[in-house]
Every structure is written in structure tokens, then in C-alpha cells.
Amino acid sequence: MDIRELQGYASFFMTIFLVVMLYWYIIYLYRSEKKGEKDYEKLGNIALDDEIDSKPINSSSVTPSENKEQKK
């Protein structure tokens, strides 16, 4: 088997692998929502409610200014 043929097989199997990953991801997305672990659709609101002082949809633990205050 020469290098070209090997490359062909490598590309083929990698494609299969990535396809499986992608389908797994679809299942993962729907399953975690069904189980109530995640709510992806509410993330769409990040674009609508995007004032700097509005409450984050998913808030991170420390905000920069609080961080500064803590350091003081």
C-alpha cells in the first residue's frame, strides 16, 4: 500500500468517525434538554437582552469590577 492509498483510507475513516461524533452531538443536545440539565433555547435571549446592566442569562461567578473590589 503506498502513501496515497493510506491517505485515502485515513481520510475515509476519519470522516466516519466525525460523522458519528456529529450524530452523537445531536443526541446529546436533545437528551440533556429532555433531562432538564440544560436549556439551550433560552440562550437565544442573549442577543435580545444585551444591555450592560441587564442580568446575564448565565452569570459568571466573578465580574471584572467585583473582582477589583475584592482585591481592594
Place this chain on the structure above:
Amino acid sequence: MQAHAALEYDYSVAKLFTFTTILFGILGMIIGTLIAAQLAFPELNYLLGEYGTFSRLRPLHTNIVIFGFTLSGVFATFYYVAQRVLKVSMAESKFIMFISKLHFWLYFVGALIAVITLLLGYTQAKEYAQFEWPIDIVIVLVWVLWGVAMFGLIGIRREKALYISMWYYIACFLGIAMLYLFNNMSVPTYFASGGLGNILHSVSMYSGTNDALVQWWYGHNAVAFGFTVPIVAMIYYFLPKESGQAIYSYKLSLLSFWGLMFVYLWAGSHHLLWSTVPDWMQTMGSVFSIVLILPSWGSAINMLLTMKGEWNQLTENPLIKFMVLASTFYMLSTLEGPIQAIKSVNAIAHFTDWIPGHVHDGVLGWVVFMIMAALFHMAPRMFKREIYSKKMLEAQFWLQTVAVVLYFTSMWIAGITQGMMWRAVDEYGNLMYSFIDTVTVLHPYYAIRALSGVLYLIGFLMFAYNMYKTMTSSRELSEEPQFRSPMA
């Protein structure tokens, strides 16, 4: 919390990039219109000596519209959108502010030098990668600065979840970084030869078929990560925000994202069908190009469905019109591309005018429409004034829509005619037409394309004027509009 109340988004960098988007847009499209006219009327090649020939101006056109206009638009919207979806102001970090200003100025100076060197004829002779090595180094620096600003902002964000637009901007950053570095690997001949020849000159590190493969892996994905990914980032923010409707399906947007990332990188070899690259690679390029319809339409349909139940906005708000038409043209060109990538179709389409036809229904209908709509949406928020004229916006919309249709229909007819004439043989197997026969037949279509260029350019100048008036003399707004952009 006191400091919070006074905190505002800082648009100074977004404004700077808005100006360059308009500037490079005008410049790039004037040159586009000129070269379109040159193809119809060759005498126009002799206006400016060597600097006015088609061969000098064509790379200038492509590079100015891609790296000048489109990238400026990407940066302008990024510095606007990122702050808002991350809920963090650039004013909160002096460091990020400094880096992003440096990003702008280095970009601007680099772009001017790039334009001058191309005009003087310095080129690596690789499509969309013409810049010689010193400019490549500047481009890498510009890109790194953008990355620092991007990940800096992400680092200090309040909104923990990254909105889908951010994913696309990050992909644009990473994708172009990888592609650009690999494709521009070259040896400066001056240093390698111990001081012979021009210091700017270099040769590619790859040769022959490998060079072609790397080049089109780059070339096609420059379309992916420059013309598709960041524009999708824009529409996922601006369409929901302008219409007040959240994305139809957030899950579908995630899925299309990974689908696009996975498939796009393998499709580049469709530029090399029937050439000397291994046959399986050509087939792979074809197959992946067809599969690419799925994630592309996944995004486009998601955008259109976002308007579900709100289609009345299409007639009431010209910005929605721009964006809906943009996603429609996105669907058109992501169907057309895969068709051209089928081997038997490609045998007719390759090297013909159908290819620039395809390019321009994508860029004029999708990229430029989306960038203009984004800047129109940003203007009232950045400059705190309403959009200067709704009438002008409407007129511009129709003028440019007609122009796009004239461009791609004339090139469809020209391209397919050309492809059929080139391969036509008589009963003895002799070619029926010589090259000049095709040129004669195609002349009217070239003239139509030049006309469409003039119309599109006028439309773009109307956009520029409307933006200028919005910045300077439109009615002032007392508070920021929440969704629909106010216009007079």
C-alpha cells in the same frame, strides 16, 4: 454597584472599523466596476499605463474587497457585538482598549502598504494570498492583536454562556490563522541566495500539485472563514436584535456550526477537479461540497424561521429586508456552489464566467447586504442618531437587488455558453470555435455585468452617504432603541 450604573459600551474601535469598511468598500467596488468594464471594452485597459491594466487591478479588487472591506466589516461588528453579548464594556479594560486600537492602526497602515505594493506589481501570484512576505508578517501581527482583544474580552465577560455569534467569530479567528500561516509559508529569495534580486520576492515552500492543493485548501476556506462564518455570526446577532425575535432554534444553530466546521475544510479540492491531484481527493472535494448544503441551509433556514409570525416586518423595516434577502442569497449560492462541484458540471463550469457569477451572488447578495444592514443597525446606537433616510434605504435596496440579479444572470448565460462553445466538436472531432468566437458572443453579457457594477456601486455610495448623514446631521436620539432601528 455605582460604577455599574454609569458603565456604557465603548464603540470607539467599532466606529474606526466602520469608517474603513465604507472606505474600502467604495474603493474596491470602483475597481470592480472598472475591471468589469475593461472586460467588455478593452480600450479601458490603457487609462493609467501599467497601473490601470486588468491584470494589476484584478488582484487589487479581490484583496481590497476581501481584506479591506469584508474584514473591516467583520472587525467593526465584532467590536460591537462581542461587548454586547458578553455584557462587558471595552472601557473596563485599558489593556484591551489599547490592544484593539493598536489592532486598528496596524491593520490600516498594513492595508495601505498592501494596496501600494499590489499596485506596483509585487505579488506571490497565489490567488487571495498575493501579498509578499513582509506584509504577511504584518497581517499575522494584526491577527494576533485581534485574538488578544477577543480572548481578553471573553476572559472578563459577565455573560458566562458564549452566544452563537461568538462561536462563529472565534472560528473565523482560528480558521484564518491556520489557513493563512500554512498557505503563505515561503522562502524570501534575497536571504536564501545571499543577497540576490529583490528583497520583497519569495517562492512558496510547496511545489507543483502540493502547492495547488494547499492553495485551494486555503482559497476555498478563505471563502468559508472570511465570507461565511463571520457573516453568519453577524446575522445571528443582528436579525434577532433588529426584529425582537430570538433565534428560531438555538440547537440547530449549534449543530449547523459543527456541521459547517467539519465539512467545509474538506471541500477545497473541488477547485482542482480534472487536474493532477489524486482522484480520491477530487471525489472527496465533490462529495463534501454536496454535503455542505446541509449545514449551510441549516443556518439559512434557521434565520428565515426566526421571522416566523413576524413577516410583516419585512415590508415595514428595510433592514429586515436586507437581512432576509441576504440569507436568501446565502441559500442560493450554497446550492449553486455544490452544483458546480459535481464533476460533470464542473467540466463545463470551470474557467468560465459562471464562477465569478457564483462568487458575486454570494458576495454582493449575502456578504455586502449583511454588512451594510449590520452597520445601519449599529449606527443609531453608536452615534446616538436615527438613520438619516428610510426612502434612500429603500431605493438602495431595490437598485442593488436589480444589480445583483443582472450580475449573476448575465454570468450564468455567459459562463454556460462559453463552456459549451469551448468543448463543441464537429463530426470529425475538430473544435468548432476558436477562443475569439466566444469573446464575440459574450460581449453583450460583459456589458450587462459592467452596467450591474455601476448600479451596485451607486447603491453603495447611497449607503455611504446615508451613513455619513446619520453620523453627522440626523435627528439625535434621547435613548437607545431596543430593537427596531429608528429612521427618518
